[in-house]
Every structure is written in structure tokens, then in C-alpha cells.
Amino acid sequence: MSNAPIVTAAAVIIGNEVLSGRTQDANIQFLATALNDTGIRLMEVRIVADDENAIIAAVNQCRQAHDYVFTTGGIGPTHDDITSATIAKAFGLDFGRNAEAEAILRAHYKPEDVTEARLRMANTPAGAELIENPVSKAPGFRVENVYVLPGVPRIMQAMFDGLKHGLAGGEPVQSVSIAAYLPEGLMAAGLSELQEQDPDVEIGSYPFARDGKLGCSIVMRHPDAARIEPIAGGVRKLMRGLGGEPLEDDA
Amino acid sequence: MSNAPIVTAAAVIIGNEVLSGRTQDANIQFLATALNDTGIRLMEVRIVADDENAIIAAVNQCRQAHDYVFTTGGIGPTHDDITSATIAKAFGLDFGRNAEAEAILRAHYKPEDVTEARLRMANTPAGAELIENPVSKAPGFRVENVYVLPGVPRIMQAMFDGLKHGLAGGEPVQSVSIAAYLPEGLMAAGLSELQEQDPDVEIGSYPFARDGKLGCSIVMRHPDAARIEPIAGGVRKLMRGLGGEPLEDDA
Numbered sequence: 288m289s290n291a292p293i294v295t296a297a298a299v300i301i302g303n304e305v306l307s308g309r310t311q312d313a314n315i316q317f318l319a320t321a322l323n324d325t326g327i328r329l330m331e332v333r334i335v336a337d338d339e340n341a342i343i344a345a346v347n348q349c350r351q352a353h354d355y356v357f358t359t360g361g362i363g364p365t366h367d368d369i370t371s372a373t374i375a376k377a378f379g380l381d382f383g384r385n386a387e388a389e390a391i392l393r394a395h396y397k398p399e400d401v402t403e404a405r406l407r408m409a410n411t412p413a414g415a416e417l418i419e420n421p422v423s424k425a426p427g428f429r430v431e432n433v434y435v436l437p438g439v440p441r442i443m444q445a446m447f448d449g450l451k452h453g454l455a456g457g458e459p460v461q462s463v464s465i466a467a468y469l470p471e472g473l474m475a476a477g478l479s480e481l482q483e484q485d486p487d488v489e490i491g492s493y494p495f496a497r498d499g500k501l502g503c504s505i506v507m508r509h510p511d512a513a514r515i516e517p518i519a520g521g522v523r524k525l526m527r528g529l530g531g532e533p534l535e536d537d538a
Numbered sequence: 539m540s541n542a543p544i545v546t547a548a549a550v551i552i553g554n555e556v557l558s559g560r561t562q563d564a565n566i567q568f569l570a571t572a573l574n575d576t577g578i579r580l581m582e583v584r585i586v587a588d589d590e591n592a593i594i595a596a597v598n599q600c601r602q603a604h605d606y607v608f609t610t611g612g613i614g615p616t617h618d619d620i621t622s623a624t625i626a627k628a629f630g631l632d633f634g635r636n637a638e639a640e641a642i643l644r645a646h647y648k649p650e651d652v653t654e655a656r657l658r659m660a661n662t663p664a665g666a667e668l669i670e671n672p673v674s675k676a677p678g679f680r681v682e683n684v685y686v687l688p689g690v691p692r693i694m695q696a697m698f699d700g701l702k703h704g705l706a707g708g709e710p711v712q713s714v715s716i717a718a719y720l721p722e723g724l725m726a727a728g729l730s731e732l733q734e735q736d737p738d739v740e741i742g743s744y745p746f747a748r749d750g751k752l753g754c755s756i757v758m759r760h761p762d763a764a765r766i767e768p769i770a771g772g773v774r775k776l777m778r779g780l781g782g783e784p785l786e787d788d789a
Contacts, residue, residue, distance in 0.1 A: 303742055306580045307713070308570030309757060310744070312563070315585070319559030329557045331592065332585035334566070337742075341582065364723040365743040366730040404726030439745060462558070472615040475655030479617040491554055491588075492616040493561070494690060506560060 294327045294457040297349035300334040301342055301360035301370050302438055313440040314359045321447055326456025327355060337367050343377045350433050355454065357447075360438030362427060364404040370435060371428070375412035378430055385411040388426050395424040421445050458510035463519045464536035466495075467526040471503040477525040478505065481518050488518050504536050545578045545708040548600035551585040552593055552611035552621050553689055564691040565610045572698055577707025578606060588618050594628045601684050606705065608698075611689030613678065615655040621686060622679070626663035629681055636662040639677050646675040672696050709761035714770045715787035718777040719753040721745075728776040729756065732769050739769050755787050 298318050304310040312334070319329045330353060335341040342361075349356045361370030375382035388409035393401055408425040411417070418427035418434065422442045427435050434450065436443045467474075471492050482490050489508040494501065505522050507515045523533040549569050555561040563585070570580045581604060586592040593612075600607045612621030626633035639660035644652055659676040662668070669678035669685065673693045678686050685701065687694045718725075722743050733741050740759040745752065756773050758766045774784040 303740065303759075304744055304757065305566070306570055306583070307711070307759065308567050308572075308574060308580075309713075309715075311567045315556070316559050316562045319557055321559075323559055329559075330587060331596075332557070332583075334583035336581060345582075363743065363745065365726045366733050367740075367742050400723070402723055402727065404730075405723040407726075441747075460558070462560075464560075472651075472653055472656040475616045475658075476653065479655075482617050489554065489618075491618050492614065493555055494614065496692075506555065508554075508558065 292457050294355070294455065295330045295353045296322050296327050296355040296357065297330060297353045298332045299342070299345045299349060299356060299358040300332060300438075301337060301358055302334070303337050303367075305334050306336055314438070314443055317440065317444055318357055318359075318447070321444075321451065322355075322456075323460055325451050325454050326459045327454060328457075328460065337361055337369055339369060339373050339376065342370065342373045346374065346377045346433060350431065354432060356433045357436060358433065359436050359443055362408065362425070362435060362437050364402075364407050364425075368407070371410055371412070374430060374433065374435055378412060378433075380412040380414065380430070382412055383410060385409055385415065385417070385428075387417055388428075391417075391424055391426060418446055419449050421449065460508050460510055461512045461515060462506055462508045463512075463515050464504055464506045465519060465522050465526070466502055466504040466534045466536045467529075467531035468500050468502040469526060469529050469531040470494075470501055473529055474503060474505070474525060477528075478522075481521045481525070484521070485514065485518055488514055490518065490522075506536075543708050545606070545706065546581045546604045547573050547578050547606040547608065548581060548604045549583045550593070550596045550600060550607060550609045551583060551689075552588060552609055553585070554588050554618075556585050557587055565689070565694055568691065568695055569608055569610075569698070572695075572702060573606075573707075574711055576702050576705050577710045578705060579708075579711065588612055588620055590620060590624050590627065593621065593624045597625065597628045597684060601682065605683060607684045609684065609686050610694055613659065613676070613686060613688050615653070615658050615676075619658070622661055622663070625681060625684065625686055629663060629684075631663040631665065631681065633663055634661060636660055636666065636668070636679075638668055639679075642668075642675055642677060669697055670700050672700065711759050711761055712763040712766060713757055713759045714763075714766050715755050715757045716770060716773050716777070717746075717753055717755040717785045717787045718780075718782035719751050720777060720780050720782040721752055722754040724780055725754060725756070725776060728779075729773075732772045732776070735772070736765065736769055739765055741769065741773075757787075 333345040415428035584596040666679035742757040
């Protein structure tokens with residue numbers, strides 16, 4: 288177990304609407320959680336504009352640094368959907384009509400509704416493998432380690448749920464979260480000692496305000512739950528020693 | 539007006555808790571909207587782990603590419619708060635106790651509550667300018683064009699509201715949003731024509747599902763509202779021509 292490789296991913300969120308503040312992103316948290324469940328660690332996210340240079344730079348940096356890259360957004364039928372053509376440029380591949388994707392779209396729409404704009408959604412980089420879209424049919428695609436998905440959350444999530452079984456993950460990270468109504472400034476010294484006790488268990492401290500009271504959640508993460516337990520015991524003891532009551536968090 | 543410079547920004551969100559899916563980020567949309575109101579365009583966001591190399595790479599790439607960089611997260615009192623020391627490394631600056639910040643903390647806490655951990659929050663890169671924290675006192679700081687803020691949203695937002703008057707923005711971007719219960723695939727050709735009519739007005743198309751019906755919001759953005767109006771007129775005409783009713787969106 289403990290020798291399993293660490294498998295990493297990056298997400299590239301493509302969309303002016305997130306950068307303008309018009310839209311609250313809803314894809315990052317889904318991808319983070321779903322990847323973790325698959326044993327893949329989301330290591331970075333980049334949100335970039337619908338801009339060719341910005342997309343190419345982000346995708347090319349991320350695909351070299353990580354095992355997997357997931358992009359969301361910009362694969363629809365309108366003029367501002369430039370992701371697919373841009374991914375082809377990022378890989379130096381030809382870009383054109385994918386016969387399989389065209390067949391899927393033609394089977395889905397009435398003949399009179401097969402517009403040129405909709406057929407744009409059948410264009411992919413040469414050699415791309417399609418990703419099935421169970422909701423609205425227009426497929427995503429994969430080129431090497433880059434998975435190209437739409438931005439609409441319920442469609443993206445359905446497509447991810449279909450493709451995730453093909454991902455090769457490592458060990459899923461386990462986590463234990465314990466909260467107390469104590470200021471983190473008072474717990475800090477004890478937490479540092481616990482961190483030194485096992486540097487491999489990630490110990491995060493997250494202050495919060497609930498019901499007008501200040502508190503702090505301590506989150507411990509490691510692939511092996513047995514490695515977390517002694518640290519979690521130490522955190523409970525630390526909280527009680529400071530006059531707090533350890534509360535097991537859901538988070 | 540139209541010759542005002544375009545002023546750009548990047549945000550670097552520092553936090554394992556966002557990448558693990560534990561926390562839904564709440565700072566990006568606030569920064570996007572608040573910066574836009576100040577005439578500054580948020581061009582990219584990076585979410586990175588509490589990891590020195592990742593933070594340095596993101597901050598150094600972003601501060602060279604943009605007029606402003608805003609970081610959130612990792613400036614609290616615990617061992618996992620490494621942002622301040624890492625920003626010093628990114629700039630090649632010494633890192634140590636800031637007398638002004640120490641005075642603020644000592645004035646805020648009772649003498650017996652001034653722990654070593656809390657005094658860590660008074661450490662800054664040499665020469666940093668403090669950013670006032672009206673909520674919980676521990677200040678943020680600025681080094682050149684990089685503004686270092688906490689991750690807790692209500693504190694970050696209060697601090698941003700205080701500092702924003704010192705930012706030099708360009709023209710705020712105006713936007714008009716018009717929705718219709720029409721599939722974007724049918725509007726796509728007409729939208730392309732409108733985009734060619736004025737390539738400087740950004741025209742975005744965002745499909746949605748509401749009350750079980752599919753529709754699409756067309757968002758037009760430009761610093762000059764008078765440049766948007768003819769395109770908006772064209773969008774309304776296009777929607778009516780396809781049998782849809784243009785609805786003025788709030789978004």
C-alpha cells in the first residue's frame with residue numbers, strides 16, 4: 288500500500304465568465320473530490336480566459352507537470368468556443384471533423400437542426416479519443432493525458448463519472464477532521480509538535496466562525512488511516528488541554 | 539476614455555483545502571467582481587497547494603505578467619501557514635519581524651495571549667507595506683505589485699475594501715446580458731456575424747437550464763456602453779427572428 292505511486296492532476300478552467308465574476312465556478316470542487324476518490328491528487332488549478340495563448344500556456348505547462356489534465360469550458364457551438372481548436376495547437380496536431388463525433392450529432396438532432404454551428408462540436412484534434420456525453424450528446428475528447436470537458440456542471444459531471452473508471456489512480460487520501468471552539472493561535476505550538484512527530488501526515492488548520500463563536504478545524508490527511516490515528520489522538524488531547532471539546536467534523 | 543490603459547490582475551489562491559475539495563473557494567468571485575468595479579481585469583487565477591515551490595512559481599509568473607497580483611491564504615499563526623516566508627523567497631528578500639505589525643498584535647491581544655505562534659503573523663518580507671485588517675487585526679502586506687491577503691473570506695473582503703482605493707484601475711468594463719429560451723446552436727451563426735461587426739465587443743454565449751427549459755444567455759462586454767448597444771440590438775433581433783423572447787438578465 289504505502290509504496291503506491293502518487294498520481295497527480297491539474298484542472299484548467301477556461302472561461303471569461305468566471306474571471307469576470309459573472310459565474311461562480313462549480314467544477315473545481317467536484318473535480319477535486321471526485322479525483323481524490325479515484326486516488327488522484329489535484330495539485331493545481333488554473334482559470335484562464337477564452338484566449339488562445341493563455342489556454343496553450345496553461346495546458347502545456349500542466350500536461351508536462353502532472354499525470355492528468357482536465358479542462359472545462361469552451362467546447363460548445365458558438366464563436367467564443369475555441370478550446371478544441373486551441374488544444375490541437377497546443378499539441379501541434381491537425382484539427383478537423385471527427386467522423387464518429389459527427390455521426391453522434393447527426394443521430395441526435397433532427398436533420399433540419401444540424402446547423403454548421405452544431406457540427407463545429409464534431410471537430411477535434413486528429414487522433415483524439417471521444418468522451419461520451421450522456422446528457423446532451425456532443426462529446427468531449429482526450430489527447431494523451433489531457434481530457435477536454437464542457438463547462439456546464441451537470442454535463443461535465445456526468446461525463447467525468449463515465450470516464451473516471453479508465454483513470455489509473457494511486458491510493459486515495461484518507462482524512463480526519465476535528466474541530467474545537469479554540470483560537471488557532473493557541474493550538475499552533477502543539478500542532479507544530481504533532482507535525483514534527485510525523486511529517487508525512489499533512490496537518491491543516493482552518494479557522495472558522497460559527498454561531499458567533501470562533502473556532503478551528505484541524506484536518507489530517509494521509510493515504511494510510513493508521514498513520515493519521517496517533518496524530519488525531521494528539522489533536523484531541525491538545526484541545527482538551529486548552530479547555531476545548533474536540534468535535535468530529537464531517538468535512 | 540477609450541485610450542485608457544488596460545490594467546490586469548492575477549489571483550493566486552493558496553490552499554490545500556480548496557484542492558482537496560474540502561472547501562468551496564469563495565474568494566475568486568469576490569475578487570473578480572471587485573476588481574472589475576475598480577477597472578482592473580482579472581486575467582487568470584491559480585490555485586496552488588501550501589507548497590513553497592508551487593507558490594513561488596505561480597507568484598513569480600503572475601507578477602511579471604500582470605499589473606497586480608492578489609494572493610489569499612496561508613498567513614495565519616500555524617505551521618502550515620507558509621505564504622509570508624515564501625513571498626520573501628519569491629522576491630529574494632529577507633524575512634523577519636515587522637515592528638509595526640508586532641505593535642498591532644500586541645495592542646490587540648492580552649499580554650498572556652501573545653504567543654510565539656501569533657507573533658509569527660508579524661513576520662513579513664523586508665520593506666513590505668502592511669495592509670490593515672479591520673476584522674481580526676493581523677495585517678496582510680504588499681511587496682511591489684503583490685498583495686498578500688488571508689483566506690478567510692469575510693476578513694479578506696474587508697481588507698480588500700480598504701486597499702482598493704489605492705489601486706490604479708483603467709476603465710471598468712460594462713456588460714449587457716440578454717437571455718432567451720433558445721438553443722445556442724441556433725443562435726451561433728447570427729452571433730458570429732455580430733462578433734464580426736465589432737470584434738472589440740466581447741460576446742459570450744452561456745447555455746443554461748431553468749425550470750426544465752434550455753436557454754442561453756448572451757453577455758456583451760466593453761468599457762464603452764455605447765459600443766455594446768448596437769450589438770445588443772442585434773442580439774434581440776436575432777432572438778426574435780428565431781421565435782424567442784429576449785429577456786434582460788441581471789447577470
